[in-house]
Amino acid sequence: MCRLFGLHANMPVDVEFSFYHARNSMVRLSRFNYNGWGIAWFNGVGWELVKEPFALYESKRARSTARMVRGLIIISHVRLATMGGNTLGNTHPWLYRGFVFAHNGTVDRWGLLRLVRREYGDFEGETDSEVLFHLIVQEALDAGSFPEGVRRALEKISEEGVGYSSLNFLASDGQQLYALRYANQSLDYYTLYYLKRPQGPLSLNKLSKTTLQLVKAKLAHGEKAVLVASEPLTEEDWLEIPNKHMLIVGKDLSAKLVEMP
Template identity: 35%
Template sequence: MCELFGLSSSQPQAPGDLPLVEFRTHGGDKADNPDGWGIAWRYGQDLFLEKEPLPGFSSARFDRLVQTIESSLIVAHLRKARWPPVNTLGNTHPFIHACCGRQWVFAHNGMVPDVVATESALCNASCLPDGQTDSEFAFCHLLRFLTDHYQTPGTDDDWIGVLSAVSEKIASLGKFNFLLSDGKLLIAYGHDRLHYQESADAGSSSVVIATEPMGDKASWTPFAAGELRIYLDGVRVRQVLTHPAPSAGRWNLDEQSDLP
């Protein structure tokens, strides 16, 4: 299965302080995710993205990045190609698209293939996928609903309610664990498999989020099913517990009557 890694911190984290080296080994060595790697990070006020449709554990480029990146916001992904089972750069996570006056980055673990036909039918010109994955179509679907609601710094009930409701509906189509960021916030949705590790001391706070615990596994806490957590500079600013229904096939995701 694919694996996710995310960081939000009040201070840039040095590479040696993060489990990215271990995470990289899950890209086809210690775990069966050989079909691509990607990492997005914030430097200054900008988001940067590098990725390859190659095994992460044997990539010299990925090795260099995990040894040198120093950032307070990271979203990374290791891919197990399932839908579609095609290794291309366009199908490699994370994905970046613009919405609401800023760039957003997204990475997903799971399968929600029904969302492709739904989003394609909407002809959403504001977010056109570069690849073929259900993940990127789901990303565009989320952004479409956020367009008229998004506000920052992340405590506004309107857009968070919309994000929670749409995430829950997409999750009902299959499995939908994801990391999402607007360059400031780290948003994590744990449908059925995600963990977090929070830390805080005098003047510093951080959270690391991953599909599988790494390092000291006892220090990680699993997400509740359907839990949405939002962090700003390593501090949790919102937590919402949705209740994703068991997967039951196609759902009309364009129906907005029950959205907040």
């Protein structure tokens, strides 16, 4: 069980506000998800990745990282371990064959391993989440499409009867941001929400002073973004991703919901 946060923006952005100053900040969430944290960002040329196998709120490196990040696409994660110890290899997100991935939920790892071919078995750690990632990459590269790869992976998981609580994830290929909500239980916990920023002027009235200052500053710089999180980080009008749907955020910041099998 973990928490996810990511975004796709029209210009490189940092995450200091979302990590430290938002009402439901990642630092706050890390007090309940304390087995590791990580962040990957696409800077327009390639991926950069920082992660540590202990709590975000205890990190001496996290605040400077949150300020230093300049990402067009960002995927971050705070971990509550259900499989695998507190090691770097078990800490989300992972970068593999050009894709970045972070997951929230538990899956039958041994059932997943039956679906992953030998050439995709080069894992960094011992988690179920990383095996799920490699299965999706395997299917995506076979299909030539990440959404189709996800669909194929879900079908194989269903056909093989692989048990899971949730397959919720954030992923990206450096072009688009993908957010899957696919829970089998605890639908009030395994949630995903998204936010298009900027919103209309009426939405500004409900914001706290801190959030309002942030939004006005971003508007002044012409910043636009689509944000995704396990639960709303701010008082803005976040929209819930329906269960068994994937949100696809394009380079033009279009946000499309696709129903999954």
